[in-house]
Amino acid sequence: MAIPRILVVDDDADMRQMMTQFLRQNGSIALPAATEAEVRRHLEGGRVDLILLDVMLGDENGLEICNRLRKEQDVPIIMVSALSADHQRMAGYEVGADDYIAKPFNPELLLARAKAVLSRARRSSSLVHRRKTMVFQFNGWTYDAKRNEVLSPSGIQVALSRRETALLQALLANPHIPLTREEIAATFDVTGSGEPSGEALGRSIDVLVGRLRTKIERNPKDPRMLRTERGVGYVFAVDVTAQDS
């Protein structure tokens, strides 16, 4: 993870300002937000490594937002609140928060906790977020992660090989985010001895992308979903919705 991108969610403009400024001074990219809609826009629009979420957000409820986000994505969330009673903290953990900090807080402590959560997240899943939900919809297609099935818009079942499945998963987990060939290869975490590396790695991924395109693109010559980012890698350039079970 290069520079952590942190979403600061608070309805109080002063507090937002203070926190974003502090985080930026400490080498993070801080993205301010005040509503759930804004949060979702950031999540769709690009990588987010950590969310600092205030509990009381005007007419919205931070706990409920946390609960909803947790069901959809695996982004680390730290709850921030003026409510420091034990049962309040427990409510935070209950909805799946990774940590809970009481206001007013020591900025250094916030930084330490954020680092702890970030390093834990990195430990588990490299730098790409893995959606934990099971069914993905994109452009009329359906990918059922549990049954490892892809259904075309017309309902035809398409079989994918292991490698193709891994590639599709990496892409679905990071829509609209260009991934380098190295990043894609890093998600193929069950590697074997005959693993390509260096120059050969790129070519093998190129071929893999081509094969996947022939299977899930209507017109492989003019790919709509699996777009190539020249000099960078590949992007999944389509919105993806994910559902449970």
Place this chain on the structure above:
Amino acid sequence: MAIPRILVVDDDADMRQMMTQFLRQNGSIALPAATEAEVRRHLEGGRVDLILLDVMLGDENGLEICNRLRKEQDVPIIMVSALSADHQRMAGYEVGADDYIAKPFNPELLLARAKAVLSRARRSSSLVHRRKTMVFQFNGWTYDAKRNEVLSPSGIQVALSRRETALLQALLANPHIPLTREEIAATFDVTGSGEPSGEALGRSIDVLVGRLRTKIERNPKDPRMLRTERGVGYVFAVDVTAQDS
């Protein structure tokens, strides 16, 4: 994860007693320990899902222990301490703790934090622990996870296929713990369309085990490391040491 196994590390017998009792009443397996040596014995001897680690342990230092453990394994650790000042808490996060709780603490809060940490751990790596370190030694053999190489005791290099590598990783991560065929298959997380299931799954793993045995057992007919647990699955019946880089 069926029932969480929690290691309670405190040099004060009363405190240990209280915590283990409380955890057991709440459906955990609580394992008491007072020294680093005892902790390591538990870690070698079986699965441990969470460590509650006191900061002041007589003549040992909980922070240093945490720091050392972190470099070797990926077990979640919650620091427990009477020192609640901010800089003390930060020291806890600094050494890689997942959370920090000040004594005296509300038992319910402890439970809530433990659950949070446990669920996060489960999210990332199913039910088997993945060592994050890179070189494994067992019975004279060496497995270099980074280079995906196995070296025999006599220094001969053995090539493993993807599937064999995945199997070996699952086994190395859980020495002395019998794994069912389903558990082993669950670690093969990059699956494809032609994935075996049900009856066929078992047979394919049997064959895989056999193949791995011919590669890393001196006498495949009388396996010393990759033992079969009749009616259950397979065990890696040899001590494994893991080192960084």
Place this chain on the structure above:
DNA sequence: AGAGCTAAGTAACAACCTGTAACGCGACGC
């Protein structure tokens, strides 16, 4: 706008991996 260069698409090929089935052996229970 065109030439040149670099990056990516495509097709073919061969090696390898991997699941399946069949058969035989050994362990456990009665």
Place this chain on the structure above:
DNA sequence: GCGTCGCGTTACAGGTTGTTACTTAGCTCT
């Protein structure tokens, strides 16, 4: 001791995957 069930082993075939070579497309510089 015998039957049965689980496991070991082998062989085989199909699929997958990396590699190479060649072609096509995109960017840059003049």
